[in-house]
Amino acid sequence: MSLAHFEEGWQFLGDTARKVVRQLERKGASAVEAFFSASRTTEVTIRNSQVLTENAIEDMGVGFRVATVDNRVGFACTNIVGNEKALIETGEKAFSIAKLSPSTPHFALPANEKSPYVDGLFDKEAANVAVTEFVDVAYRLIHSVEDIDRRIKAKDGRVSCSYSKKGIVNSFGVDKEADETYVFAYVLGTGMQNGEVTPSCYDFELKRNFKLNPEDVGAKVGEMVVAQFNPKPIESFEGTVVFEPEAVSYQICDALIHALKGENVVARNSPWVGKIGSAVTSEKLTIVDDGVLEKGFGSRNFDDEGHPSQKTVLISNGKLESFLHHAATANKLKMKNTGNASRFNASFEMAKQIIGNGYKAKPEVYPSNLTIRAGKKDQSQLVSKIKKGLLVGSMAGFVQAGSGLISAQLVRAHYVENGQVKYPVKGGMVTGIAFDWLNQISDLANDSKQFQNSVVPSICVENVKVIGSR
Amino acid sequence: MFEIIEKNLKSKEASRASLVQLRGQKRTMTLCTVLNGVLESFSQIDLSGVSARTLVQSKSWGFSSTNRLKKENVEQTLKTAVVLASASAKNKPKEAKVKELPAQVATIKADAKKPFEKASLEDIKEIPFDACQGAMEAEVASAKATFLAVQDQKWFASSEGSRIYQKLTCLLLFVDVIAKRGSLYCPASENLGHTGGLELFDMTPPASLGKEVAERAVKLLSAKPPPSGKFQVILHPTICATLLHEAIGHPLEADLAMEGGGFGDYVDKPVMSKLVTIYDDGMVERGLGYLPYDDEGIKSSRTFLVKNGVLKSFMHDRTSAAAMNVLPTGNAHAWDYSVEPLIRQTNIGIEKGDFDEKEMIEDIKEGLFIQGTFGGQADASADFTFGFQNAYWIRHGKLEEMTRGANLSGNAISVFKTVDAVSKNVVLRPGACGKGQFAIQGRVVPAVRCEILVGGAGS
Numbered sequence: 001m002s003l004a005h006f007e008e009g010w011q012f013l014g015d016t017a018r019k020v021v022r023q024l025e026r027k028g029a030s031a032v033e034a035f036f037s038a039s040r041t042t043e044v045t046i047r048n049s050q051v052l053t054e055n056a057i058e059d060m061g062v063g064f065r066v067a068t069v070d071n072r073v074g075f076a077c078t079n080i081v082g083n084e085k086a087l088i089e090t091g092e093k094a095f096s097i098a099k100l101s102p103s104t105p106h107f108a109l110p111a112n113e114k115s116p117y118v119d120g121l122f123d124k125e126a127a128n129v130a131v132t133e134f135v136d137v138a139y140r141l142i143h144s145v146e147d148i149d150r151r152i153k154a155k156d157g158r159v160s161c162s163y164s165k166k167g168i169v170n171s172f173g174v175d176k177e178a179d180e181t182y183v184f185a186y187v188l189g190t191g192m193q194n195g196e197v198t199p200s201c202y203d204f205e206l207k208r209n210f211k212l213n214p215e216d217v218g219a220k221v222g223e224m225v226v227a228q229f230n231p232k233p234i235e236s237f238e239g240t241v242v243f244e245p246e247a248v249s250y251q252i253c254d255a256l257i258h259a260l261k262g263e264n265v266v267a268r269n270s271p272w273v274g275k276i277g278s279a280v281t282s283e284k285l286t287i288v289d290d291g292v293l294e295k296g297f298g299s300r301n302f303d304d305e306g307h308p309s310q311k312t313v314l315i316s317n318g319k320l321e322s323f324l325h326h327a328a329t330a331n332k333l334k335m336k337n338t339g340n341a342s343r344f345n346a347s348f349e350m351a352k353q354i355i356g357n358g359y360k361a362k363p364e365v366y367p368s369n370l371t372i373r374a375g376k377k378d379q380s381q382l383v384s385k386i387k388k389g390l391l392v393g394s395m396a397g398f399v400q401a402g403s404g405l406i407s408a409q410l411v412r413a414h415y416v417e418n419g420q421v422k423y424p425v426k427g428g429m430v431t432g433i434a435f436d437w438l439n440q441i442s443d444l445a446n447d448s449k450q451f452q453n454s455v456v457p458s459i460c461v462e463n464v465k466v467i468g469s470r
Numbered sequence: 471m472f473e474i475i476e477k478n479l480k481s482k483e484a485s486r487a488s489l490v491q492l493r494g495q496k497r498t499m500t501l502c503t504v505l506n507g508v509l510e511s512f513s514q515i516d517l518s519g520v521s522a523r524t525l526v527q528s529k530s531w532g533f534s535s536t537n538r539l540k541k542e543n544v545e546q547t548l549k550t551a552v553v554l555a556s557a558s559a560k561n562k563p564k565e566a567k568v569k570e571l572p573a574q575v576a577t578i579k580a581d582a583k584k585p586f587e588k589a590s591l592e593d594i595k596e597i598p599f600d601a602c603q604g605a606m607e608a609e610v611a612s613a614k615a616t617f618l619a620v621q622d623q624k625w626f627a628s629s630e631g632s633r634i635y636q637k638l639t640c641l642l643l644f645v646d647v648i649a650k651r652g653s654l655y656c657p658a659s660e661n662l663g664h665t666g667g668l669e670l671f672d673m674t675p676p677a678s679l680g681k682e683v684a685e686r687a688v689k690l691l692s693a694k695p696p697p698s699g700k701f702q703v704i705l706h707p708t709i710c711a712t713l714l715h716e717a718i719g720h721p722l723e724a725d726l727a728m729e730g731g732g733f734g735d736y737v738d739k740p741v742m743s744k745l746v747t748i749y750d751d752g753m754v755e756r757g758l759g760y761l762p763y764d765d766e767g768i769k770s771s772r773t774f775l776v777k778n779g780v781l782k783s784f785m786h787d788r789t790s791a792a793a794m795n796v797l798p799t800g801n802a803h804a805w806d807y808s809v810e811p812l813i814r815q816t817n818i819g820i821e822k823g824d825f826d827e828k829e830m831i832e833d834i835k836e837g838l839f840i841q842g843t844f845g846g847q848a849d850a851s852a853d854f855t856f857g858f859q860n861a862y863w864i865r866h867g868k869l870e871e872m873t874r875g876a877n878l879s880g881n882a883i884s885v886f887k888t889v890d891a892v893s894k895n896v897v898l899r900p901g902a903c904g905k906g907q908f909a910i911q912g913r914v915v916p917a918v919r920c921e922i923l924v925g926g927a928g929s
Contacts, residue, residue, distance in 0.1 A: 005546075009538065048729055050562060054554035056534040057808055061517075075513040079537040090516065097512050100591055104509065131557045139561060155729045155850070190729075190851075197851045236698065267505065267612045269648055271655070350661070351616045351644055353908045355501060360515055396847050397855035397877045402612075402648045402655035407877035407925035409855035429855075429879055429925040431698065467698045467925050469880075 003040075003128070009060055010038050013081050014167050014177065017062050020091040021169050029095055030069045033109050033170040035304065035343065036062040037358045039162050040127075044134040046157030046187060049146065051138050054131055061359040062087060064094040071107045074098030077359050106266075106332035112173030115302040116309060120295035123209035126181040127163035133210070134159045140214035141187040148222025149191065151229075155200070157187035161210060166304070166358075174306035182297070183207040187218055191225040198228035199394075199411045206297040206450055224393070224412065231426035233470040234415055239389035240442070241430060241464040242382050242416075245449040246394045248456045251406050253370060254399045255434030256287070260314055262329025262340070262365040269402055271435055275320050281438035283318035284375075290455070291339055291368035298369040298453040305341035305363050312338045314370075324365050342366035345453065367453050374457040375444030382445050382460045384419040390466060391416055392430065399434055407431040427469030437461045471496070471625040472633065474539055475520055479629050483549045486556075487524035487629070489568060490548070491766060494520045494625040495807035503616040504598040507606065510614075512595065519807040522548040526555035528567050531789070533810040568788045571798075573631030574769060578762045580638045581755075582667025586619050587639075589668060594619070597676050601645050604680025609688050611650035615680060618642045620910070624765075624807075632767040640758055640910060641670050642900060645680050649687035656874060658687035658842065658859055660708075663900030663910070665760040686842075686860065689872060696861050696873040696926030702837035704830050704891075704919050709858050709878075711899045711913035712843040714818055717854035717882030718748065720905070722775050723801070723813040724790035726850040732883065733781055733852075741781045742886035745823055746918075748776040750785055752800050752816035757912025758900050759816035761803065766811060770800040775818075787813050805907040812906060819914030823892025830891045830919050832867040838924065839864055844875065852882040861924075876926040891919040 017034035024032045038060035045052045063077030074097030080086040142154040160183070167177040186204035190197050201224035203217050243252065259280075264270040272280050291309030293299045300309050305327055313321045325333070326341035341363035355361055375382075383391055393412035399405065413425040445458035471494035484490045499515040521535035522544075532555025534547045594617065601615035619641050626634040642663035649656045660683050664670050705713060721732030733741060752761045752770025762770055766788050774782045786794070787802035790813060802811040831839065839862040846856020857877050863870040893916040903909045 005543070044558070047725065051558040053531045053533055053810055054557050055532075055810055056550045056554055058536050059519075059808060060537055073512075075511060076515070077513070078516040080516060080518055082538055082540060086516075093514055097514065097591065100595070101512050102509050131554055135558045135561065138558075153729075199853070200849050268650075269612050269655070271653060349644075350902045350910075351501060351503070351618050351642070353902070353904065354618060354620060354642075354910065355499060355513075355515060360517075362511055362513065396853075397879070398845055398857055400657060400844060400857065400875065402650075402657050404655075405876065407857075409853070409877070409879040409925075411853075427880070427923070429698075429877065429923070431876065431925045465698075467923070469700075469923060 006040060006058065009081065010165055013060060013062060016084050016087045018169050020064065020087050021171065023088065024066055024091050024095055025171055027095065029066045031067040031109050031171045033065040033168065034062055035168050035359055037164065037166040039164040041160060041162040042131055042134060043158055043160035044138045046138050046142060046154060049142055049154050051135055063359040064091045065362065066091065066094040066098045067107055068098050071103045071105060072098045072101045073104050073107050074101055075362050106328055108327040108331035109170045109172055110174060110305050110307040110327045110337060113308050115176065116292055118292050118294065118299045118301055118309065120208055121299055122179045123181045126161050126183055126210040129161055129210050137185060137212055137214050141185065141218045144215045144218025145187055145189040145222045148219060149226050151191045151193055152189050152222055152225045154187055154189050158184065160184045168306040170306060176302055176306050178301050181208055183210055185212045185214060185217060187221055189221045189225050191229060193229050198225055201225045201228065201412060206452060208295050228412065228424045231424040233426045234428055234468040235470050236468040237388060237466050238463055239466060240386045240460060240462050241390045241392055242379065242386065242458055242460045244393045244458050245447060245456050247392045248459055249451040249454050251395060251399045251408055252434055253454050253456065255404045257367060257370065258401055260324045262323050262325040265323050266329050266332050271404065272320055278320060279318045280320045281315060281318045282441040284441050284444060285315055285318055285438060286373040287315040288313050288371050289324060289338065289340065289367045289369065290371045293369050296369045297450055298367065300368060303339040303341040304343040307337050307339040307341060309339050309368065324367060326363055326365050329365055340365050340367060370454040372456045374446045374448045377443065377445055379445040379447050379458045382443050382458060383416055383421060386416045386419060389416050390414065390425065391421060395430065404434040406434050429467040431465050431467060437464065472627060474544060475625065476627050478544060478548050479627060481545065481548065483552055484629060486552050487526050488528045489525040490629040491523040492520065492627045493765060493807050496623045497806060498621045500594060500619045502595055502598050503614065504602040505614045506612060507602055520544055520547060521807050522551040523810060524551040524555050525568060526552065527559050529562050529564055530555045530559035535808045568792045571630060574763065574767050575633045576763060578636040580665050580760060582639065584668040586621065586641060586667050597643060601643060601676035601680040604677035605645060605647050605684035607684040607688050609649050609651055609691060610647055610684050612648040613680065613684060614646045616644040626763065626765065626767050628767055634763045634767055636763060638665055638760065640665050641668065643676060643679065645683045647683045647687040649691050651691045654691060656687050656690035658683050658690065661900050663758050664756040665758055666756050690860055690874050693860065693872045693874050696838065696876045696924055698924055698926045700921060700923050702834050703922050704839045704917055706839065706841040706917055707897045707899060707915040709840050709843050710918055711901055711915045712846055712856050713854065713882060714820060714915060715815060715901055715903065715913055716846050716856060717848040717852050718886060719815045719818045720848055721850055721852045722784055724784040724786045724794065725813045727784050728790065729850045732850050736781045739781060740779050741883060742776060742779045743889035744779040745892050746776060746779055746886055746889055747821040749774050750801065750815055750818045754817035754912055754914060757817035757898055759911040761816055764800040764802045765804045766802040768798045768800040768802065770816060773799040785813055785815065787811065803909060805909055809907045814903065814905065814909050815911050817912035817914055820892065820916055822894050822896045822916050825891045825893050827893060827917060830893060830917065831864055831869055834864045835866060837864045838862065839869060842875065848882065854882050855879040876924060878922050878924055880923045885920050885922055888921040889918050893917040
């Protein structure tokens with residue numbers, strides 16, 4: 001579809017969604033919300049030193065949440081948006097589902113409040129980049145990885161840009177729209193030495209414009225691969241571990257998000273229920289959710305229910321200050337809505353992955369940019385203090401929901417002794433309870449990196465159990 | 471749908487490509503989630519769309535999709551696919567030509583004893599409520615049950631003359647329980663799923679599934695953490711399915727195999743224990759990977775991947791098959807119309823062995839019986855990590871006390887070399903995969919005995 005067709009389709013979708021909301025209100029619904037979104041994504045994928053495919057995907061749809069006077073709630077959505085009839089039917093379907101649902105007592109939608117304007121979330125140029133430029137960036141990624149060392153191959157990668165639009169209309173005066181662009185450039189490399197393949201090493205850029213630095217990303221990946229040559233197995237021990245941003249952003253952030261999510265506080269699954277005002281982590285740790293970070297990948301003017309974005313202090317010098325909320329969890333717990341309704345988070349739950357995100361999903365609480373306050377030292381200064389331990393670049397394996405158990409495979413890790421990085425580690429795991437680790441943090445570095453929904457530095461954790469494969 | 475897509479095959483745009491594959495789809499999903507006895511969500515999702523995949527100069531693929539079905543939208547989608555395919559054609563080396571194949575014309579409708587279409591919304595709602603009710607044991611902090619139905623109709627038309635219509639319905643029920651005592655949380659979960667109708671619940675009613683999971687979670691509260699280190703273990707089919715899919719299955723997908731490492735070029739060479747025979751089969755009835763034709767129009771059949779420990783074949787799409795000069799195996803699958811087909815597993819399986827469970831336990835001096843999965847991941851060289859839900863100590867041939875879960879890790883090819891027993895009993899399990907895009911699949915698995923690294927926090 002041409003851009004003009006796309007904009008036209010969007011206009012029709014918004015107008016019709018508004019009409020359906022008003023119709024359902026007239027038919028007796030006490031609260032109605034339409035969330036409509038559209039995206040045009042172009043992506044080029046890399047496989048085995050070549051561009052594998054070029055894809056262009058466009059999607060547009062609407063989801064209706066409808067509540068009856070006694071707070072029975074139904075949801076229905078569709079991407080059949082070319083005619084009014086299909087949208088009306090979808091709204092009606094949500095209403096009929098609501099009527100036969102039991103009541104959800106604390107259901108709530110936000111009222112209309114003015115949203116901030118966050119700079120740098122949309123770039124007109126990025127929305128119109130020609131596919132040949134994607135191909136160019138892809139080949140530059142491949143070459144810059146492989147130029148580092150002839151034993152390295154670029155195995156996998158992606159260059160993509162989404163031009164995405166979202167709109168929200170509800171019965172309480174919310175009527176907001178926003179345009180955003182999301183640019184992603186990623187490359188993964190491995191090296192072959194003595195018949196042995198190194199672990200996968202990758203790096204990426206998450207941006208809002210198409211000003212990419214494929215040479216930097218590629219070179220960094222190449223260097224990571226070289227650092228993995230000649231790995232050695234290690235013995236089991238307990239020691240000091242510096243987790244690099246990648247490792248922090250994954251398992252450790254997942255544990256944090258689980259503990260901070262409003263739904264888990266409501267369900268009393270969070271280990272931090274009732275602990276507001278108390279120390280829950282090392283006093284070295286300060287965490288904010290920053291929805292208004294300029295050019296931030298997880299930033300937005302308003303959340304996916306239309307509540308204004310904000311900056312929320314979650315943990316201040318180890319003390320729990322707030323949880324993350326959307327309208328319903330805030331209402332249930334009589335706390336303030338923090339603007340963390342999200343329909344785009346990457347859930348591991350199978351049912352949610354099947355359903356998909358955006359207009360297909362009901363909002364759930366999720367951070368915008370979960371930001372761990374960086375320290376003042378370089379990562380190398382943290383490593384130089386280690387007597388016996390590891391520098392962990394990346395780990396595989398999920399954190400166990402609720403318990404916070406991490407038992408992760410070391411993917412990219414180096415053994416450290418007396419402040420010296422000795423050699424890459426072959427196999428092995430680290431294990432412990434994430435919430436214990438958060439109390440064992442002895443320092444943080446100044447190397448913060450942007451991930452999809454977080455901005456985090458390297459952190460140093462004492463007394464971590466390392467399982468060797470020897 | 472055939473009317474919408476078919477005429478594009480004769481268009482001027484289509485003539486610029488050496489091969490054109492058009493897919494149309496209608497998908498309706500019904501989701502109902504109950505958390506602690508309260509309805510959390512009840513949703514219906516209606517999707518439709520078309521996609522065009524084109525091969526230009528016999529070497530460069532382009533793909534485009536849209537949710538809009540008007541004539542001009544579909545035409546534009548095909549045009550975009552051709553433009554995209556041409557964009558990198560000049561940079562690409564000439565690869566082996568995708569072989570021309572005879573046209574397939576077929577209409578497939580999967581059987582169901584109790585068709586889902588006949589169930590009312592009230593009936594549907596009862597399923598997760600019953601499961602959640604069954605899980606309301608003492609000390610259960612949270613019980614969540616999710617029922618999901620995915621009703622698909624798929625149309626495939628190609629410039630080679632194929633016209634395939636497939637109608638398939640998958641049903642799934644997920645139960646997740648967290649038990650709590652003091653500050654200790656113990657999760658447990660289990661899934662049911664098949665291609666078919668509501669007869670899924672004849673054997674295992676939702677309430678009994680909920681009860682089983684809840685009892686296990688509560689029992690874990692009194693269990694100790696598992697040990698760490700290398701152990702002789704028996705992997706129950708629930709965890710064997712994850713190991714098979716993630717760490718053996720993925721490296722057997724031709725695109726990943728061609729990346730090097732893992733199974734590399736070991737075809738016709740022994741790669742694992744002689745007791746292991748592995749296949750992939752899109753025709754396993756009721757399997758969540760039951761897909762008689764793949765998304766390139768290739769008919770499914772049973773592909774032997776490993777026979778008595780010897781590597782026999784990889785899973786292929788048409789491109790990888792051409793590159794390796796073999797026939798495609800029907801493994802090109804797209805999660806939905808909106809995304810391109812990738813090489814995916816359908817129903818991957820291990821053939822049954824000669825042992826019953828008791829015999830497998832008897833020979834172990836000190837080891838673990840490992841159960842349940844919390845998912846995991848693996849790379850192309852078969853290095854894996856995945857979580858298990860609980861284990862039992864085995865000492866001197868006897869099953870003893872229960873432990874909590876942790877993660878397992880290692881290299882699956884090395885682990886499968888240590889397999890010294892495969893159970894007689896095989897079960898069909900639901901599975902999922904996130905290789906770039908989502909997929910639901912089946913696994914046909916026995917219990918296996920092997921050596922593995924356990925990452926527990928206990929001693």
